[in-house]
Amino acid sequence: MIRLEGVTKRFKSAAGERVALDAIDLSVKPGQVFGVVGRSGAGKSTLIRTINLLERPDAGRVVVDGQNMMDLAPAELRAARRRIGMIFQHFNLLNAKTIAENVAFPLRLEGRSGPEVDRRVADLLERLGLAEHARKHPSQLSGGQKQRVGIARALACEPHVLLCDEATSALDPETTDEILTLLDQLNRDLNLTVVLITHQMEVVRRVCDRVAVLKDGRVVEEGATADVFLHPQHAATRAMLAEGEEAFDASLAPAGGRLARLTFRGSSTYEPELSRVARSVGVDYSILSGRISRIRGEPYGQLVVAFTGGDAEAAVSQLTARGVRVEGLGEAA
Numbered sequence: 001m002i003r004l005e006g007v008t009k010r011f012k013s014a015a016g017e018r019v020a021l022d023a024i025d026l027s028v029k030p031g032q033v034f035g036v037v038g039r040s041g042a043g044k045s046t047l048i049r050t051i052n053l054l055e056r057p058d059a060g061r062v063v064v065d066g067q068n069m070m071d072l073a074p075a076e077l078r079a080a081r082r083r084i085g086m087i088f089q090h091f092n093l094l095n096a097k098t099i100a101e102n103v104a105f106p107l108r109l110e111g112r113s114g115p116e117v118d119r120r121v122a123d124l125l126e127r128l129g130l131a132e133h134a135r136k137h138p139s140q141l142s143g144g145q146k147q148r149v150g151i152a153r154a155l156a157c158e159p160h161v162l163l164c165d166e167a168t169s170a171l172d173p174e175t176t177d178e179i180l181t182l183l184d185q186l187n188r189d190l191n192l193t194v195v196l197i198t199h200q201m202e203v204v205r206r207v208c209d210r211v212a213v214l215k216d217g218r219v220v221e222e223g224a225t226a227d228v229f230l231h232p233q234h235a236a237t238r239a240m241l242a243e244g245e246e247a248f249d250a251s252l253a254p255a256g257g258r259l260a261r262l263t264f265r266g267s268s269t270y271e272p273e274l275s276r277v278a279r280s281v282g283v284d285y286s287i288l289s290g291r292i293s294r295i296r297g298e299p300y301g302q303l304v305v306a307f308t309g310g311d312a313e314a315a316v317s318q319l320t321a322r323g324v325r326v327e328g329l330g331e332a333a
């Protein structure tokens with residue numbers, strides 16, 4: 001439903017030309033929540049803005065719902081954009097208008113008026129828990145409430161796609177959680193396709209089905225969120241995931257121990273597979289680092305262990321046979 005093919009964008013400035021997007025290929029399926037992560041300057045904002053052509057690529061194709069956005073005449077482009085909602089880091093609300101007027105705004109731009117608009121606005125405010133704030137102005141609301149108004153406005157024209165430009169970056173962790181839960185619900189209830197850009201890996205972990213990692217205007221890694229998080233292939237992805245995590249210290253491992261990273265997914269996360277296998281083959285293990293969490297709702301556990309005092313090979317093959325992914329990390333010095 002969304003396909004970027006060879007999308008390239010250059011910016012010229014006094015300092016010279018800068019390639020913000022370098023032949024990007026991406027494909028987002030209907031109903032997916034697709035995340036694009038990257039550091040500052042990677043090209044995330046430029047990328048998301050090419051989807052509704054707020055930023056027109058210098059080369060490539062942007063196909064949404066089978067239409068090449070680049071081929072549309074101005075009136076057609078305006079109509080296509082109404083089917084693509086967008087929310088922003090700083091909400092971009094009209095401060096002089098009430099909450100209800102903000103939500104009604106895109107409907108009025110579409111030429112709609114009267115009770116139909118009032119009904120639609122009331123429905124949206126109700127759905128987003130904002131009914132009691134209809135007559136207030138944005139300055140009277142908290143950040144999370146303002147973002148909910150942004151979402152209500154983005155949904156006014158019943159879009160198929162919602163673009164989220166760092167939508168939670170200005171919010172505290174609790175409010176971020178609330179907005180992510182809401183996006184998750186809207187994705188499921190309305191089968192809304194969501195594309196979000198963020199520099200927060202936690203956001204991707206919580207809500208995205210797939211993720212692309214952007215670096216210097218290129219996609220360096222792309223895949224199902226769980227695969228990318230548990231088995232990152234590119235150094236840029238590993239570096240972003242390692243932030244805030246303590247790396248395991250191999251020097252603490254017992255000398256001669258066989259180091260391995262074990263990944264448990266789904267229900268096996270909570271099974272005592274490791275101790276069963278260790279008992280059955282007669283090895284000992286020390287846990288050097290560990291984490292149990294969820295990716296897009298699916299539980300996973302990842303442990304780095306050192307096997308000692310027995311047949312580590314047999315332990316690895318039994319764990320593998322039980323569906324645990326084992327990556328050898330060498331021998332402790």
Ligand SMILES: Nc1ncnc2c1ncn2[C@@H]1O[C@H](COP(=O)(O)OP(=O)(O)OP(=O)(O)O)[C@@H](O)[C@H]1O
Pocket residue numbers: 011012013018019020038039040041042043044045046047199
């Ligand atoms: N309008 C513009 N004029 C000139 N250069 C631009 C413009 N917009 C973006 N750039 C440059 O393009 C590159 C990508 O910028 P972009 O804002 O897309 O990155 P980003 O990943 O969203 O970063 P951030 O998280 O800091 O917003 C940067 O080098 C930026 O300076």
